[in-house]
Each structure stands twice: as C-alpha cells, then as structure tokens.
Amino acid sequence: MVDFLRKLFGKEKQQQPERPKAADMITTAPLSDQQITAIVSNQNANYEMKQLVASVGQSVGKQRDHNEDSLLAFTNTISGSAESIPFGLYIVADGMGGHQFGEVASNAAIRLIAGNITKKFHSYLYGLPTQMIQDSLQEVMEESIREAHKYVQREAPGSGTTVTAALVLGQQVTIAHVGDSRAYSVYPDGRMEPITRDHSLVKRLEELGHLSKDEAATFPHRNVLIRALGQGEVLEADIFTVPFPTTGYLMICSDGLWGVINEKDMFRAITDAPTLHRASQNLVEAANAAGGPDNISVILVQLIG
Amino acid sequence: MESGSGDEAPRQQLLSGSTLVNRYSIQDVIGVGGMGSVYRARDLHFPNVVKLVAVKEMINMAPDPLIRETIVQNFEREANLLATLNHSSIPRIYDYFTQESRSYLVLEFVHGKDLETVINDANGFLPEDQVISWGIQLCDVLSYLHGHKPDPIVFRDMKPSNVMINHNGDVILVDFGIAKAFQSGIKGTMIGTEGYSPPEQYRGEASTLADVYSLGATLHHALTRRDPRMEPPFSFAERPVRRINTNVSVEMEAVINTALQYNPNERFPNAAAMKDALLNVARHTGMLSKITTALPVAVGGIKPLWSFKCEDELRGTPLLHQGSLYVGCYDNNLYSINAADGTFQWKYATEGGVVTKPAHQDGNIFFGSEDKCLHVVNSRTGKMVWKYYTEGKVRSSPRIAEGHVFFGSDDQDLHAVNVNTGRAVWKFATDAPIYSTPLVVNELVYTGTESGAVYGVDFRGALKWRFQAKRAVSSSANFQGQALFFTSVDSTLYALDMKNGWAIWKFRLGKASVSSPAVADDYVFAGAADGFIYCVDNHNAKEIWRFKTDNQITSSPVIYKDSLYCGSVDGNLYCLEYRTGRLRWKFATKAAIIGSPIVHDDIVYVGSTDHQVYALFA
Structure with missing residues (x-):
C-alpha cells in the first residue's frame, strides 16, 4: 500500500518527513504460514516473467517400426506497448491410420496449424511494422484447426490425428485440442493437472458412469477415439484459455507417455532432472523402460524471469 | 470436362453445362461431401422429357495406389448393393462409372x-x-x-x-x-x-x-x-x-x-x-391434438415492496449504502431514499442530468453529472463536500480504489482524483469521450471509449496497453482470473488478456451492446440491443443459453445467489435462473428500464424511465 502510494505520487515529493529508523523498537516474531504465502504470492504478482524455455523428447518406442507422432516447439517474444511479451507455440500430434498414413496426418496437421498461426503473428514475431490482428487468439486457433482438418480429409482420406496445441502469449495459454494427447500443468508440489480432456471412448464411458476407474484401466478399447482431426464432417475441437503454470511447467505429450507411466513417475522424471532438457529425455527413457509400446512425444515448457 | 481435368485443378467441381459420358448434363451442385460433390443433372437419353438424376461424385485424392483402389472398390460396393434394393424409400440406381480419378453414381433425383x-x-x-x-x-x-x-x-x-x-x-x-x-x-x-x-x-x-x-x-x-x-x-x-x-x-x-x-x-x-x-x-x-403447456412463471404476481417517484427519467443505477439508496435522476438530482420503506431523505441538485452510478467512501457519496462535474456529498446530510470540474459531461461512473476516484468524461480524459482532497492526481488523455466506468484491478485501470479503444493504464497514468474494437465501448469492463470482459457497439463480447490486451476470444452478439458483463462461476453474462441476455462460457466463448426479451437491453445483468437480474427497454425487470436462463419472474414497470438493478439482502432495487425507483423481493 505504501509502495502503491509512492507510485501514485511518483512525481511529487513525499509529504511526510522521513521517519527515523525504528528497528530497535520492533520485537520480531516468526511470520505465520499465511503471511508467508501472502508475501510469496504478492511477489509473484509483481514479478514479470520474461521468457519461455522449452525442451522436447521423442522416440519411436520399443515396439513400433515407424513414428506416427509429430511435434513442434517454437519459442520467441513479441513486442507489446510497454514490454516484450513471451510467445510460444507447442504442438503434439499423434497420427493414426496405419498404412493409411498416420504420420502424413500428424505432419500435415502440425504444418498447417503452425503455418497458419505464424502467418498471423508474422510481423510481430519478426519485428516488422504491425497491424493489429483482427482475430482473437481462440479464433486463430479455431481457423488453424479447421484448415488442417480440411487438408487431412482431402489429402490423406481415412487417416486422422490427435492434436494438442498450446499457444502461449504472456501468461495465458490458449489450447486447441482433439483426441487423446494431453496437456498438463505440472506444479512444484507434485500436482499434475490435466488441462485437456481425452476424446476417447473410454473417457466418455467413464464420465457417463458406465465404467469405473478400475474398469477403465483395463478396458479393451482404450485406444478408440471419438474425435480426431481429419475424421467426421463436423470437427469440434476444444478451444479454451487457461493461465500458464508460472511456478511449474506446461507439459504436452502423446499417449505413448501418459498411457505408459503414471503421473507420479512422470513428476519424478521431471523434477529429478538437473535441466529442462534432461527432464524431457528422462520422460522418454521412463516410457521406453516400461516397454515403449507406442511412439513417445513430449514437450516441457517453463516461464523464466 | 475431359479437357479441364488437368492436374492444376484436380478438385474443381464440374461446371453446369458440362456433360458426363455424353449423357448426363450437369445443372447444379446440390451437395458437397468429404469426397466430392453431388450434382443435379439431366439425362440426355430422354430428349423429349426432362428426366433429372442425381450424380454423386467421388474424387480419389489418395496418393497411395492401394488406398485409391480400396476407395473405388467401396464405391462400387455401394453401387452394387443399391442396385439389388427395391423400396419406395430407397432411391433407384441407374448407372455408375469411373473416369480417371473420379467415380460417379447416377441415382434417382429426389425433389x-x-x-x-x-x-x-x-x-x-x-x-x-x-x-x-x-x-x-x-x-x-x-x-x-x-x-x-x-x-x-x-x-x-x-x-x-x-x-x-x-x-x-x-x-x-x-x-x-x-x-x-x-x-x-x-x-x-x-x-x-x-x-x-x-x-x-x-x-x-x-x-x-x-x-x-x-x-x-x-x-x-x-x-x-x-x-x-x-x-x-x-x-x-x-x-x-x-x-x-x-x-x-x-x-x-x-x-x-x-x-x-x-x-x-x-x-x-x-x-x-x-x-x-x-x-x-x-x-x-390422436396425432392432431397438440399439448400446450403454459409457462410455469409468475407474471404480474409480483408486487413491489415500495416505489419512489422522481421528477424525470431514471437512467442510472442506484447505490445502496448503510440502509440508504442513492440514485441519480435526469431531473438533475441525486436522491437519498430510505431503503427500508422508500421514504425520501434528501436530494442534492446538480446542473445536469445524473446518469452515473454513485460510489461511496468514508461517509461520502461520489457521482458524476452532465454539468461536467464530479460531485461529492455527505451521505447523511446531502451537503456538498467538494466538486471537481472536467471539461465535458460526466456519464462514466466513478470507481474508488486505493484512496483515489477514477472516472471518465466527455472531455476524453480518464481522471484520477484524490478522494480526500478532490485534487487531480493525473489525467490520461484518450481519443474520444468516455462513458465506460473504469475497472481497477491489480494496479491497472481499464476503461473503454466511444472510439472503440480500450486502455490499460497503470497507477501513474502511464499507458500499459491499448486495444481497438471496431466501434464504441460504452460498457464497463468486468474480469475473472486474468481475463477482462466488455461488450462493444460492434456487436461483440470480448475477452482480453488483462496483462497485455490481447484478445483471447470474441463472442458475436446479435446486435450492438452497451451492457456491462456480469460474471459468475465459469460464465459471462451480457445483454444486447437484439433483446437477448446471453450466457457464455468464459474459457471458450461457447454459448450456454440466451434469453429473449421484447426490446433492447442496455441494462447490465447482475447475479445474486442463483439468479440473474436484468432490465429491458420492454419495461420489464427479469429474474432468470442464471445457470439455465429459465425465467423465474418478471416485473413490469411503465416505461423502459435503461439502468441496471442492484440486489442487497434479498431485495432488488431498480430505476425505470417511468420516473420511479422500485424495491422488490429478489
């Protein structure tokens, strides 16, 4: 509050004479937990995060002969009115369709989505004279998904792909999501909160109460999707915006990771690593150590000051 | 057609007038599917009658020869299967053929x-x-x-x-x-x-x-x-x-x-x-007798607790503070009314219409008037404490935060004034009159202007960011989490990132809006000139429900307990279940409601252009 007033009256001289330092008269007492959290959260609020860093990991796995996953990690900043704003685009796509070109679908999806988004932000990203972008972030995402969907339908009929795309701008993450790849907010206290909801039959049946958690774990059709990019006339992607987990990590991965090792092990693989880069490699190794039944893709993103 | 089927335009639709296998003259496209188009065509084998057929086209775009072949096989299977069927609800099949990368099925045309x-x-x-x-x-x-x-x-x-x-x-x-x-x-x-x-x-x-x-x-x-x-x-x-x-x-x-x-x-x-x-x-x-159900809604059954008559239209929103209701009126007065029984306490005259919602701080009531002033009066006596002059009409309502009052004026400035001394701390110059009420959160002040700009200004009066809507932003912003919500006369409800002003999403309203959004749970609510009250999911801009009133909505919705309250130019105050948009009750005043209701201790207060203030049980 005092700080605030000082800011407000920045130009004027302070009216009150400076008080003598009164440290001697103060008896100190330990701060309560509540006070500490208040102070910590207060500092976070004032502390402007400046930059994104990302690392990726990818493996074909132990049991497949080719890779149908695709991923993209692109990190930059863009200029705002007062300061530069972190910008990041992170996408994981898990193609399917076997001989019908799963990798064609996942490659194309990433190329189309990233192409469309970077085209929109082109002048911001490369410091050119800018015109305001007319579309909202969610509209940009929606259009990108729609274009990719049409393209895959046309060029690789019969195939499909999951897409989990995160567009980070400042401290907000706009997600576009179809299928069963996942985005998580990973917090330092061990919480791994899925941000996305799988578009899978097993998830849907679980939500409807037709399957218990245990039944879901052993459900024979765990890999049946009810939505995929390139499939169906009407594709409705989940598009929404959530705050970036500023104290932890944003993680995006294919089911070759989350379907193979549990959240506790994923968390350990991340936090045991000395660097962000190592953390991605640890995750891939853990999934391979557990049999590596599917292609593995993971992206970890952190906001640093 | 053959000449036009080069590689440069492989997915092009057939043009009307072109002829397939010298027999089917294409007239029009009647459908587009994932694999090609469906055309209406005339069968030229019947020169004396117009025999129309439907031609279903499938374009084989698959690069892999194996898939291409499978696709043709599937197509022929469909054709052969149809050919064996004979039922009045199944179209007859006349013909099928494949030309280069396109296969065609000729079917009975259904009018x-x-x-x-x-x-x-x-x-x-x-x-x-x-x-x-x-x-x-x-x-x-x-x-x-x-x-x-x-x-x-x-x-x-x-x-x-x-x-x-x-x-x-x-x-x-x-x-x-x-x-x-x-x-x-x-x-x-x-x-x-x-x-x-x-x-x-x-x-x-x-x-x-x-x-x-x-x-x-x-x-x-x-x-x-x-x-x-x-x-x-x-x-x-x-x-x-x-x-x-x-x-x-x-x-x-x-x-x-x-x-x-x-x-x-x-x-x-x-x-x-x-x-x-x-x-x-x-x-x-009986297939004929329709079951009609009446709306299970109380209409006309609502009696106000009290009403209070002023000398002109009430266009603003009241303030309730310590048992008194303060409301500005187009008769130039600010009224103080006993909230319990609707009796008159005092009025304070300005020299212009009062359309702003008053604010209170330390026993004083703050409000703007079209006489270009921000007035500060004692809440008990109605005596002036101080007055602050701007160079334009004040239609933006004051917002008090951190010892300062923030408001806009027709002089195009956003003013920050010390609440105690009435002295200007700074003015932030915009490019148009300000009707929007500033929002103050996390050390930033947010306001819209009549040019459609929305500003994020810090406490020193320095610009942090600016956003441009297509038309005026007269509504006042609201927020939840890191998102700022406001409506614009460009018929859009916007969500911006509060920190940098980037548009997160836009929601298209049927018409212009000056209604300020309300927020509750994961929902954002706002009215528009098309008469609808909208409820939208604040994460993804999906419409949850909309409710139709009989005229424009300029009033801003408010949420209280499970209900949403909003006035309409049709003269009614509506009470809806806010999660479903179902009508609970409505109360008819004698003229348009332009201002917004407030709710306190299960009582709703609202002013109407019929010159009256009403108090109703929520």
Whole structure:
C-alpha cells in the first residue's frame, strides 16, 4: 500500500518527513504460514516473467517400426506497448491410420496449424511494422484447426490425428485440442493437472458412469477415439484459455507417455532432472523402460524471469 | 470436362453445362461431401422429357495406389448393393462409372430437402405428428434393409442429412456410404463419427440395433433441434426431449428413450417393434391434438415492496449504502431514499442530468453529472463536500480504489482524483469521450471509449496497453482470473488478456451492446440491443443459453445467489435462473428500464424511465 502510494505520487515529493529508523523498537516474531504465502504470492504478482524455455523428447518406442507422432516447439517474444511479451507455440500430434498414413496426418496437421498461426503473428514475431490482428487468439486457433482438418480429409482420406496445441502469449495459454494427447500443468508440489480432456471412448464411458476407474484401466478399447482431426464432417475441437503454470511447467505429450507411466513417475522424471532438457529425455527413457509400446512425444515448457 | 481435368485443378467441381459420358448434363451442385460433390443433372437419353438424376461424385485424392483402389472398390460396393434394393424409400440406381480419378453414381433425383435442412430451416420445433410419421416410414425402410437376404443390411449411417423429405412429405434414405464409417489402423485404433452412432459401434460392432439407436438419435434431433454432433457422445439421457421441447408427448419421449438405450438389449428388439410403438403414440395423442403447456412463471404476481417517484427519467443505477439508496435522476438530482420503506431523505441538485452510478467512501457519496462535474456529498446530510470540474459531461461512473476516484468524461480524459482532497492526481488523455466506468484491478485501470479503444493504464497514468474494437465501448469492463470482459457497439463480447490486451476470444452478439458483463462461476453474462441476455462460457466463448426479451437491453445483468437480474427497454425487470436462463419472474414497470438493478439482502432495487425507483423481493 505504501509502495502503491509512492507510485501514485511518483512525481511529487513525499509529504511526510522521513521517519527515523525504528528497528530497535520492533520485537520480531516468526511470520505465520499465511503471511508467508501472502508475501510469496504478492511477489509473484509483481514479478514479470520474461521468457519461455522449452525442451522436447521423442522416440519411436520399443515396439513400433515407424513414428506416427509429430511435434513442434517454437519459442520467441513479441513486442507489446510497454514490454516484450513471451510467445510460444507447442504442438503434439499423434497420427493414426496405419498404412493409411498416420504420420502424413500428424505432419500435415502440425504444418498447417503452425503455418497458419505464424502467418498471423508474422510481423510481430519478426519485428516488422504491425497491424493489429483482427482475430482473437481462440479464433486463430479455431481457423488453424479447421484448415488442417480440411487438408487431412482431402489429402490423406481415412487417416486422422490427435492434436494438442498450446499457444502461449504472456501468461495465458490458449489450447486447441482433439483426441487423446494431453496437456498438463505440472506444479512444484507434485500436482499434475490435466488441462485437456481425452476424446476417447473410454473417457466418455467413464464420465457417463458406465465404467469405473478400475474398469477403465483395463478396458479393451482404450485406444478408440471419438474425435480426431481429419475424421467426421463436423470437427469440434476444444478451444479454451487457461493461465500458464508460472511456478511449474506446461507439459504436452502423446499417449505413448501418459498411457505408459503414471503421473507420479512422470513428476519424478521431471523434477529429478538437473535441466529442462534432461527432464524431457528422462520422460522418454521412463516410457521406453516400461516397454515403449507406442511412439513417445513430449514437450516441457517453463516461464523464466 | 475431359479437357479441364488437368492436374492444376484436380478438385474443381464440374461446371453446369458440362456433360458426363455424353449423357448426363450437369445443372447444379446440390451437395458437397468429404469426397466430392453431388450434382443435379439431366439425362440426355430422354430428349423429349426432362428426366433429372442425381450424380454423386467421388474424387480419389489418395496418393497411395492401394488406398485409391480400396476407395473405388467401396464405391462400387455401394453401387452394387443399391442396385439389388427395391423400396419406395430407397432411391433407384441407374448407372455408375469411373473416369480417371473420379467415380460417379447416377441415382434417382429426389425433389425435396434433406431432414437436416428441414430442421435448420424450421421456424421453431417441427410438429410431433410430422416427426412420428417420418419415424414410422424410417422404421419401415429399416425393416426392409434388416430383412435383406442372404445377409441383413445395416445402414450404419442413419442421420438427418441422409434422410431426404420429398415433395410429398415422404422420406427417402440416401447415401449408403457404408465403408467410410469405420477406419481401422494396425494398432487397432478406430475412429468413429460421433453423434448418431451407438456406443457399441465404437467397438466395431454394428448390428441392426445400431440403426434403431441412430433412428432414435435422428428423431431426438428432429424434435429438439439439438444437433448431437455438437454434444458429448451418448449424452441423450442428459437432455430428454421434453426438457427442450415441452410440446412433445410423454409417450413419444418414452419411445425415443427406449431406442436410445445404452445397452442394445434394452432397445426395441427390431425396427418393426419401434414402428408399433410409434403407431401407439400416434393413436394415444390422436396425432392432431397438440399439448400446450403454459409457462410455469409468475407474471404480474409480483408486487413491489415500495416505489419512489422522481421528477424525470431514471437512467442510472442506484447505490445502496448503510440502509440508504442513492440514485441519480435526469431531473438533475441525486436522491437519498430510505431503503427500508422508500421514504425520501434528501436530494442534492446538480446542473445536469445524473446518469452515473454513485460510489461511496468514508461517509461520502461520489457521482458524476452532465454539468461536467464530479460531485461529492455527505451521505447523511446531502451537503456538498467538494466538486471537481472536467471539461465535458460526466456519464462514466466513478470507481474508488486505493484512496483515489477514477472516472471518465466527455472531455476524453480518464481522471484520477484524490478522494480526500478532490485534487487531480493525473489525467490520461484518450481519443474520444468516455462513458465506460473504469475497472481497477491489480494496479491497472481499464476503461473503454466511444472510439472503440480500450486502455490499460497503470497507477501513474502511464499507458500499459491499448486495444481497438471496431466501434464504441460504452460498457464497463468486468474480469475473472486474468481475463477482462466488455461488450462493444460492434456487436461483440470480448475477452482480453488483462496483462497485455490481447484478445483471447470474441463472442458475436446479435446486435450492438452497451451492457456491462456480469460474471459468475465459469460464465459471462451480457445483454444486447437484439433483446437477448446471453450466457457464455468464459474459457471458450461457447454459448450456454440466451434469453429473449421484447426490446433492447442496455441494462447490465447482475447475479445474486442463483439468479440473474436484468432490465429491458420492454419495461420489464427479469429474474432468470442464471445457470439455465429459465425465467423465474418478471416485473413490469411503465416505461423502459435503461439502468441496471442492484440486489442487497434479498431485495432488488431498480430505476425505470417511468420516473420511479422500485424495491422488490429478489
């Protein structure tokens, strides 16, 4: 509050004479937990995060002969009115369709989505004279998904792909999501909160109460999707915006990771690593150590000051 | 056509006037699917009569020769299957052929519209008896297909867009695109089209009972106008027909529920049994007698606790503070009214209309007037404490935060004034008059202007960011989490990132809006000049519900407990259940309500342009 007033009256001289330092008269007492959290959260609020860093990991796995996953990690900043704003685009796509070109679908999806988004932000990203972008972030995402969907339908009929795309701008993450790849907010206290909801039959049946958690774990059709990019006339992607987990990590991965090792092990693989880069490699190794039944893709993103 | 089928435009539609195999003269495109177009064509083998046919085209774009071949095979299978069928609800097939990368199927041309178009074009719900009669015909054709020898034919793709309604009102089942419903890859990954398909179809089991389910889904869509592709799969049980369309009979709802059972064994055992059930409904309801249900709503039953009459229109929003209601009036006065009984306490005269919502701080009431001043008066006595002059009318309501009062003026400045001394701390110059009430959160001040700009300004009066809407932003911003919400005269509800002003999403309103959004749970609410009150999901801009009033809405909705309160220019104050948008009650005043209500201790207060202030039980 005092700080605030000082800011407000920045130009004027302070009216009150400076008080003598009164440290001697103060008896100190330990701060309560509540006070500490208040102070910590207060500092976070004032502390402007400046930059994104990302690392990726990818493996074909132990049991497949080719890779149908695709991923993209692109990190930059863009200029705002007062300061530069972190910008990041992170996408994981898990193609399917076997001989019908799963990798064609996942490659194309990433190329189309990233192409469309970077085209929109082109002048911001490369410091050119800018015109305001007319579309909202969610509209940009929606259009990108729609274009990719049409393209895959046309060029690789019969195939499909999951897409989990995160567009980070400042401290907000706009997600576009179809299928069963996942985005998580990973917090330092061990919480791994899925941000996305799988578009899978097993998830849907679980939500409807037709399957218990245990039944879901052993459900024979765990890999049946009810939505995929390139499939169906009407594709409705989940598009929404959530705050970036500023104290932890944003993680995006294919089911070759989350379907193979549990959240506790994923968390350990991340936090045991000395660097962000190592953390991605640890995750891939853990999934391979557990049999590596599917292609593995993971992206970890952190906001640093 | 042959000459035009070069590589440069492989997906081009056939032009009208072009001729296929010297026989079918293309007239028009009547449909576009994932694999090609459907055309209306004239069969030139009948030169003396106009014989129209439908030509279904499939363009083979697959780069892999194996897939290309499979696709042609699927197409020919569809053709051969159709050729063996003979039923009045199945189009006759005349011909099929393949030319380079395009295959064509020539079918009976159905004069009419598909059911999806019929549903979408209808002005309201389709009549139940009409849907029953189509349902009965669809059961007939399904029975025919399911009884096919040697093997039953499962249609697999029953949905409104595959049901044509011909000019006699009879149904024709089209598009036996059986092969594309399922694709399986090596790892056993399957992808299904969602919406009308039953759960077991996702497991790769498609029996005749799957068609019964899909027919149930089709009838559900026809009666509710809710497209199941836009809803979570298998969620019909969560939205029974009569919850959406109360005109439908209990019996009809029961038939649809049975067809839509999750477990195939609990559905009708076959299409014939479903037909019998539909015939029973028709008998019970007489097919002609409509069931009309009255709105279960209190109208006119609401009596105000008190009302208070001023000398001119009330256009602003009242403030309740320590048992007194303060409200500005177009008769230039600020009134103080006893909130308990509506008795007059004092009034304070300015030299212009008062349309702002007062604010209070330390026993003083702050409000702007069209006499260009911000007035500060003692809340008990109504005596002036101080007055602050701007160079334009003040229609932006004051916001008090951190010892300062922030407000805009027609002089195009955002003013920050010390609450105690009445001295200007800074002015921030914008490019247009400000009607919007500033919002102060996290050390930033947010305001819109009549040029459509929205500013984020820090506490020193320095610009942090600026956003440009297409037209004026007269509404006041609200926020939740890191998102800032406001409406604009450009007919959009915006969500911006509060830190940097980037648009997160936009929601299109039917008309312009000056209504300030309210927030509760994960929802944002706002009214618009099209008369609707909208409820939108704040994460993804999906509409949750909308409620129609009989005239424009300039009032801003407020949320109190489970209800939303909002005035309309139609003169009513509406109380809706905010999660569903269902009307709880409405209260009619004698003229338009322009200002916004406030709610305190289960009492709603609202001013009307009929010159009165009303207090009502919430």
